[in-house]
Amino acid sequence: MENFHQYDVIVVGGGGAGLMAAMYASRTAKTAVISKLYPVRSHTGAAQGGIGAALGNLEEDRPEWHTFDTVKGSDYLGDQDAIEFMCNEAVQAVYDLEHMGLPFSRTADGRIAQRPFGGHTNNVTGKPVRRSCYAADRTGHMILQTLYQQCIKNQIVFYDEFQAMDVLIRDGKVAGVVAVELATGELHVFQAKAVVIATGGHGRMWEITSNAYAYTGDGAAIVARRGIPLEDMEFFQFHPTGIYKLGILITEAVRGEGGILFNGKGERFMEKYAPRIKDLASRDVVSRAMYLETRAGNDVNGQRFFYLDVTPETVNKYAELDGRTRPDGTPYRVTAEEIRSKIPDITDFCVTYLGIDPTREPIPVQPTAHYAMGGIPTNKFGEVVIDSQNTVLPGLYAAGEVACVSVHGANRLGTNSLVDLIVFGKHSGLRAAEYALGADFTPLPDDPTGYVREQIDRLRTGSGKERAAQIGRELRSTMFDLVGVFRTEEGLTQAMEKIQELRARFREVRVADSGKVFNMELMQTWELGNLLDLALVTTRSALERRESRGAHARDDFPARDDVNWLKHTLAWLEGDSVKLDYKPVVITRYQPKERTY
Amino acid sequence: MQVKLRVFRFDPEKDQKPRYDTFIMNVDPNDRVLDLLEYVKADFDPSLALRRSCAHGVCGSDAMRVNGRNYLACKVLVKNLNADTITVEPLLGLRVIKDLIVDMGPFFENYRSVLPYLINDEPLPADGKERLQTPEQQMRFEETTKCILCAACTTSCPSFWADDRYVGPAAIVNAHRFIFDSRDRGAEKRLNILNEQIGVWRCRTAFNCTEACPRDIHITQAIAEVKKAIITGKVE
Ligand SMILES: Cc1cc2nc3c(=O)[nH]c(=O)nc-3n(C[C@H](O)[C@H](O)[C@H](O)COP(=O)(O)OP(=O)(O)OC[C@H]3O[C@@H](n4cnc5c(N)ncnc54)[C@H](O)[C@@H]3O)c2cc1C
Numbered sequence: 159m160e161n162f163h164q165y166d167v168i169v170v171g172g173g174g175a176g177l178m179a180a181m182y183a184s185r186t187a188k189t190a191v192i193s194k195l196y197p198v199r200s201h202t203g204a205a206q207g208g209i210g211a212a213l214g215n216l217e218e219d220r221p222e223w224h225t226f227d228t229v230k231g232s233d234y235l236g237d238q239d240a241i242e243f244m245c246n247e248a249v250q251a252v253y254d255l256e257h258m259g260l261p262f263s264r265t266a267d268g269r270i271a272q273r274p275f276g277g278h279t280n281n282v283t284g285k286p287v288r289r290s291c292y293a294a295d296r297t298g299h300m301i302l303q304t305l306y307q308q309c310i311k312n313q314i315v316f317y318d319e320f321q322a323m324d325v326l327i328r329d330g331k332v333a334g335v336v337a338v339e340l341a342t343g344e345l346h347v348f349q350a351k352a353v354v355i356a357t358g359g360h361g362r363m364w365e366i367t368s369n370a371y372a373y374t375g376d377g378a379a380i381v382a383r384r385g386i387p388l389e390d391m392e393f394f395q396f397h398p399t400g401i402y403k404l405g406i407l408i409t410e411a412v413r414g415e416g417g418i419l420f421n422g423k424g425e426r427f428m429e430k431y432a433p434r435i436k437d438l439a440s441r442d443v444v445s446r447a448m449y450l451e452t453r454a455g456n457d458v459n460g461q462r463f464f465y466l467d468v469t470p471e472t473v474n475k476y477a478e479l480d481g482r483t484r485p486d487g488t489p490y491r492v493t494a495e496e497i498r499s500k501i502p503d504i505t506d507f508c509v510t511y512l513g514i515d516p517t518r519e520p521i522p523v524q525p526t527a528h529y530a531m532g533g534i535p536t537n538k539f540g541e542v543v544i545d546s547q548n549t550v551l552p553g554l555y556a557a558g559e560v561a562c563v564s565v566h567g568a569n570r571l572g573t574n575s576l577v578d579l580i581v582f583g584k585h586s587g588l589r590a591a592e593y594a595l596g597a598d599f600t601p602l603p604d605d606p607t608g609y610v611r612e613q614i615d616r617l618r619t620g621s622g623k624e625r626a627a628q629i630g631r632e633l634r635s636t637m638f639d640l641v642g643v644f645r646t647e648e649g650l651t652q653a654m655e656k657i658q659e660l661r662a663r664f665r666e667v668r669v670a671d672s673g674k675v676f677n678m679e680l681m682q683t684w685e686l687g688n689l690l691d692l693a694l695v696t697t698r699s700a701l702e703r704r705e706s707r708g709a710h711a712r713d714d715f716p717a718r719d720d721v722n723w724l725k726h727t728l729a730w731l732e733g734d735s736v737k738l739d740y741k742p743v744v745i746t747r748y749q750p751k752e753r754t755y
Numbered sequence: 756m757q758v759k760l761r762v763f764r765f766d767p768e769k770d771q772k773p774r775y776d777t778f779i780m781n782v783d784p785n786d787r788v789l790d791l792l793e794y795v796k797a798d799f800d801p802s803l804a805l806r807r808s809c810a811h812g813v814c815g816s817d818a819m820r821v822n823g824r825n826y827l828a829c830k831v832l833v834k835n836l837n838a839d840t841i842t843v844e845p846l847l848g849l850r851v852i853k854d855l856i857v858d859m860g861p862f863f864e865n866y867r868s869v870l871p872y873l874i875n876d877e878p879l880p881a882d883g884k885e886r887l888q889t890p891e892q893q894m895r896f897e898e899t900t901k902c903i904l905c906a907a908c909t910t911s912c913p914s915f916w917a918d919d920r921y922v923g924p925a926a927i928v929n930a931h932r933f934i935f936d937s938r939d940r941g942a943e944k945r946l947n948i949l950n951e952q953i954g955v956w957r958c959r960t961a962f963n964c965t966e967a968c969p970r971d972i973h974i975t976q977a978i979a980e981v982k983k984a985i986i987t988g989k990v991e
Pocket residue numbers: 170171172173174175176192193194195196197200201202203204205206207208209297298320321322323356357358359368369370372376377407409528529557558559560572573574575576577579
């Protein structure tokens with residue numbers, strides 16, 4: 159067979175999770191990474207604020223507190239065994255990154271600098287704790303660069319600009335991956351004993367989003383079409399501070415450094431919703447507060463946005479009111495220069511895209527689609543589990559944003575995705591290699607590229623009555639309006655109908671470019687198909703969940719309902735319909751309590 | 756406002772030579788040039804090929820020439836260009852594969868040649884914690900850590916156009932990032948590599964790179980610091 163490759167472990171995705179997995183798998187097993195983007199283009203590079211770990215470099219902190227904050231942040235839907243594991247491992251993971259060369263910002267005594275972040279607290283006082291380890295406001299960039307550098311050092315094999323389109327499964331075991339080489343349009347078959355999916359999220363189905371164009375949920379859609387369920391897809395995080403209209407993220411670190419949110423009346427509205435930690439409440443809480451303020455007519459000029467003010471005058475005024483101090487006990491006061499040095503990239507975004515200097519003028523912000531809590535179900539070793547009994551599918555692993563371990567439950571805390579990538583990326587890589595060394599290759603199915611060719615043929619031979627771009631636009635506005643921060647039975651039902659209509663219309667699309675070399679039209683149309691599949695699963699899961707929890711807020715069921723809904727959703731895509739089942743949440747130490755900040 | 760967008764087109768499977776397609780469109784002055792290219796794909800010609808991902812200047816995918824100068828298409832707004840005709844072309848000095856997509860192979864090869872990773876085989880701190888580094892030591896090389904490997908600098912450099920074996924500014928920036936990191940022990944090796952014929956001495960201080968860098972890295976200065984380290988044999 160032409161274009162045939164054989165590896166013990168294939169990692170699909172070259173972001174933070176994929177590179178970690180590859181580095182650890184390659185220590186013992188023959189490993190390669192397939193990535194549709196050059197690895198350094200991955201969205202991990204966009205992460206700004208930091209990576210959470212209880213190093214305690216500036217004040218007392220403990221992994222148990224990180225664990226509890228994460229459980230609470232998840233609105234008790236996170237699996238507590240996995241959360242505890244992650245928060246314990248986080249500390250070593252951050253030291254490992256430093257040893258690999260990551261240029262963290264430093265404290266005066268030369269240690270890794272840390273700052274407060276939403277939902278991270280001292281469990282005794284309830285006050286914000288400095289837990290987010292950072293490299294200015296480009297922590298993700300530094301993680302991605304550092305891991306890529308280490309991969310070069312360790313001579314990891316990369317198939318850059320290869321896009322995976324199918325995972326091959328035979329007799330209940332993984333057999334390999336089919337990918338298209340973008341530069342030639344050729345299909346390649348990678349036979350592998352173990353496959354790690356690390357393809358990132360799917361936030362491109364919403365109109366206002368912080369997510370990259372590449373965030374089209376390929377990995378989740380590929381496995382869903384192969385009969386694997388997706389977990390908790392109704393939980394998608396809207397970050398409260400996206401740049402108005404553009405969606406570009408303004409990290410929570412801006413509030414960590416003292417920035418304050420104001421409504422159209424100039425009120426610090428978070429005081430009403432989170433009296434204790436105010437502007438640093440969890441993201442779901444702040445996004446919802448903005449929605450409620452908008453509904454009450456308190457947005458700025460009736461235009462559905464708010465102001466995030468990080469000018470020194472405002473920061474200092476409220477730091478004084480809140481009695482905020484520095485680690486040495488002196489009052490917290492800042493200058494414009496200090497703010498700029500803490501958030502240089504954010505300053506640059508504001509200047510470039512808004513023409514404003516954030517140390518002089520407030521930033522107009524609105525909630526922006528940000529992070530997929532749901533995804534491919536795994537256990538804490540990264541093994542993909544395919545039913546409510548947590549049955550493992552041998553050889554298949556998932557890590558990073560595409561996976562649902564679940565450590566984020568109904569709402570992810572800031573800085574916890576980067577922890578997730580590093581910890582579960584590493585462990586899925588180790589597990590995959592260990593498994594591969596004890597396993598044989600599963601024989602490939604008879605026509606390994608058959609299903610991919612079928613999908614491509616369909617896109618090339620449609621009637622051409624419909625245009626992909628128009629379907630994409632309608633999908634994004636439907637999802638933003640009806641499956642966004644607040645949801646209702648009526649809206650979700652309407653969204654279901656619309657998505658079905660769009661799916662039917664999608665079958666009439668025809669890709670005009672018949673070429674092979676970098677046929678981006680073909681690939682992007684295929685990606686739209688992935689989003690349509692995941693939108694269906696998301697909306698159906700959301701319609702069924704008749705409660706409000708974390709990022710899933712139902713106007714018609716405003717309360718959390720632990721009696722009926724303290725459980726994970728599992729959703730199987732079956733053609734144009736979705737089959738649902740549920741599995742229990744793992745609760746070890748922390749019984750669900752009411753969640754206030 | 757109305758603009759005339761001229762886009763370089765080349766399909767290796769069909770075309771003998773490149774051409775320019777022109778699109779007249781109504782745009783917002785605040786639109787990014789990347790938005791314009793996406794409008795072309797959505798409403799005029801879906802076959803237009805380019806690389807892009809983050810759309811806000813952090814992934815390095817969409818460096819290209821806009822009105823004759825290198826930019827990230829997602830980081831230059833229509834109003835910044837002060838022109839009603841906008842011409843978009845692929846980077847110079849790298850082979851065009853299709854439309855705005857160039858072969859990044861030589862660029863990444865040059866990058867890898869300078870050993871762009873931390874070299875330090877000394878034992879880690881006994882407590883297992885971080886190696887210490889003062890804020891001053893960290894600030895010494897912070898600027899060059901910002902590089903996103905977009906190639907805007909290297910492909911604006913006349914020395915690189917003349918010979919693509921020249922490692923180019925981006926590779927030197929990434930060498931600088933390690934040479935001046937107090938935790939690194941590989942400076943000598945890298946300085947030797949950069950002292951070779953295709954190394955830093957090809958730099959003629961044209962300053963094009965510094966102007967092109969979307970991350971505002973003072974590249975010419977970084978190169979000068981590397982040159983100085985080679986000459987003096989001291990990393991300061
Ligand atoms: C603006 C922004 C700021 C953020 N800030 C923070 C923060 O401060 N702290 C934090 O903890 N989290 C943050 N996050 C979240 C976090 O950055 C992401 O969740 C995380 O980086 C995802 O990493 P990943 O490895 O799963 O995916 P990515 O880094 O996105 O990598 C996905 C990889 O998969 C590849 N891929 C995708 N599809 C295919 C396919 N079909 N075939 C082959 N390859 C494919 C891509 O090429 C890419 O290499 C932020 C997110 C955004 C958008």
